[in-house]
Amino acid sequence: MGLLRIIGKRFYRNKLSLAGAVVVFLVITIALLAPILSPYDPAEIDLNNILSPPSRSHLLGTDELGRDVLSRMLWGSRISLSVGFVAVGIAIFIGVIFGSIAGYYGRWIDTLLMRFVDIMLTFPTLFLILAVIAIVGPSIFLIMLIIGLTGWMDVARLVRAEFLTLKERDFVLAARAIGVRDIRIIFRHILPNALAPVFVVATLGVAGAILIESALSFLGLGVQPPTPSWGNILTSGKNYIEVAWWLSLFPGLAILLTVLSYNLIGEGLRDAIDPRLWGSEGE
Amino acid sequence: MVPLIFGITLITFIIIHLAPGGPAEIQAEMTLKASAQAIENLRRLYGLDKPLHIQYIDWLKRFILLDFGTSFVDGRLVIQKILERIPITLTINLISLFFIFLFALPLGVFSAVKRNSLFDKVTTVSVFIGFSTPHFWLALLLMILFGVKLGWLPISGLQSLDISDMSSFELFLDRAHHLILPVFVASFGGIAGLSRYSRSNMLEVIRQDYIRTARAKGLKDREVIFKHALRNALMPIVTILGLSVPGLIGGSVIIETLFSIPGMGQLFFSSAMARDYPTIMGILVIGAFLTLLGNLLADIGYAIVDPRVKIGRR
Numbered sequence: 001m002g003l004l005r006i007i008g009k010r011f012y013r014n015k016l017s018l019a020g021a022v023v024v025f026l027v028i029t030i031a032l033l034a035p036i037l038s039p040y041d042p043a044e045i046d047l048n049n050i051l052s053p054p055s056r057s058h059l060l061g062t063d064e065l066g067r068d069v070l071s072r073m074l075w076g077s078r079i080s081l082s083v084g085f086v087a088v089g090i091a092i093f094i095g096v097i098f099g100s101i102a103g104y105y106g107r108w109i110d111t112l113l114m115r116f117v118d119i120m121l122t123f124p125t126l127f128l129i130l131a132v133i134a135i136v137g138p139s140i141f142l143i144m145l146i147i148g149l150t151g152w153m154d155v156a157r158l159v160r161a162e163f164l165t166l167k168e169r170d171f172v173l174a175a176r177a178i179g180v181r182d183i184r185i186i187f188r189h190i191l192p193n194a195l196a197p198v199f200v201v202a203t204l205g206v207a208g209a210i211l212i213e214s215a216l217s218f219l220g221l222g223v224q225p226p227t228p229s230w231g232n233i234l235t236s237g238k239n240y241i242e243v244a245w246w247l248s249l250f251p252g253l254a255i256l257l258t259v260l261s262y263n264l265i266g267e268g269l270r271d272a273i274d275p276r277l278w279g280s281e282g283e
Numbered sequence: 284m285v286p287l288i289f290g291i292t293l294i295t296f297i298i299i300h301l302a303p304g305g306p307a308e309i310q311a312e313m314t315l316k317a318s319a320q321a322i323e324n325l326r327r328l329y330g331l332d333k334p335l336h337i338q339y340i341d342w343l344k345r346f347i348l349l350d351f352g353t354s355f356v357d358g359r360l361v362i363q364k365i366l367e368r369i370p371i372t373l374t375i376n377l378i379s380l381f382f383i384f385l386f387a388l389p390l391g392v393f394s395a396v397k398r399n400s401l402f403d404k405v406t407t408v409s410v411f412i413g414f415s416t417p418h419f420w421l422a423l424l425l426m427i428l429f430g431v432k433l434g435w436l437p438i439s440g441l442q443s444l445d446i447s448d449m450s451s452f453e454l455f456l457d458r459a460h461h462l463i464l465p466v467f468v469a470s471f472g473g474i475a476g477l478s479r480y481s482r483s484n485m486l487e488v489i490r491q492d493y494i495r496t497a498r499a500k501g502l503k504d505r506e507v508i509f510k511h512a513l514r515n516a517l518m519p520i521v522t523i524l525g526l527s528v529p530g531l532i533g534g535s536v537i538i539e540t541l542f543s544i545p546g547m548g549q550l551f552f553s554s555a556m557a558r559d560y561p562t563i564m565g566i567l568v569i570g571a572f573l574t575l576l577g578n579l580l581a582d583i584g585y586a587i588v589d590p591r592v593k594i595g596r597r
Contacts, residue, residue, distance in 0.1 A: 123574070124567075133555070241430075252424070
């Protein structure tokens, strides 16, 4: 508990990261309350109000079908949120299993698994994702899955590195000496001690996943209309670039703010858990 | 190296078989979408009637000869389509890389040296905003501001419509004019990333004993920073250069698509949209190999600048 408290305190002291945490909390709240908060039905078409600029009745304007941009953005936050969490969840799941098995067993198992990691790392991520989507066809679940499947390698390397040192520690030797099974040693004894840096990568990973999803949706290979996502509202922004700046400005701002917040949290966590920085104040 | 190459080709091969229902499904779909010729090409390229492992070996053989087959879209050789896209992408990315290094290194080094100063704080926050900004959004905003509202810069393509009576110098200016926005957007994220990286490297080095020694023996700050610290801090940058090799050719799907620049990224995107499998696979494999090559160059480069590293021993 002592360690957690130190980390919490150090994180709390970092004002930028704290601000990030507040924004993320707000975005999650907004996503959960989207049906209540939205002034309009996000799919409601109003052909009398096409591409109208921000006004009192439509705070962030309307799109090419007269749909309320604010409402679509509020609902779109659900996409960003779920893609971020599910994709990173998948990445962590795979990464932890690969990393802990490689690190714990070492030798040829380690070589084999890490070689696979190397191979995965040689593919340009966005190209790989686009190729798979092009072949299988775009869907929100595929996007979560594929972002997760192309994003677990960092986690695996990190967990492996932690395992390499942790497995030599006395408590592991003790557990092994009294005959605890490998699976239990890996997941109950070592893994909890290896998780701190994983949280950092996970937080930064959520930021990355949100960026990728928005880019894919923007390109038309992500979340498909009429389901609103921040990325595909920006597609309208591009199509009506000459007349409707609000379609470009606001969704992008939402992406920026959300991604920035996750990045700040991640960085704050990294500093907070890095013992080399403990005691050095005023960062 | 060899297992990596084997793995890369194997994964690429698996991806082509990902289509629901496997190759048979692709064939069926192709009958709707493409000509009989295209289906024949596909079948020949992947030998879809043969068992999987034979298909893979056949494909691998062709692949070694850079034979990626012909495009479904226009029936041209995939390798030819790829080669003609390389120059423009390479140009844009080399220019961007130049700007990235030009701005990022001083930014990173100075914020490390002046740690916790106002300059450092402003840079740090800007850097975070920099790599949290979606490129395509930045591009959109710049297009709206400089293209639509102010009318200063063109927002798409590589040249103006009427270039027939331009001198070569005017042509050059016209080209440069068109490249300003794409290059700016392409450099933006890179500057953020690299300056952060060089800042943390510099901080790491400043903490070392030999820097303390240099200070202790009374050297001037300037001398310590530029002579002792900087060299060591910049060594890992060689790695970055190597790692940017695939990006140089691979290009940016998003930027090229958005600005209608006929480079590799745009080729990949349009191929993906058209489900032009041979082209998709060709670019994917080439991309992976360039990454491999880049890693190798990075290792070699690092071994050259850092005498502590010996090649062949990790």
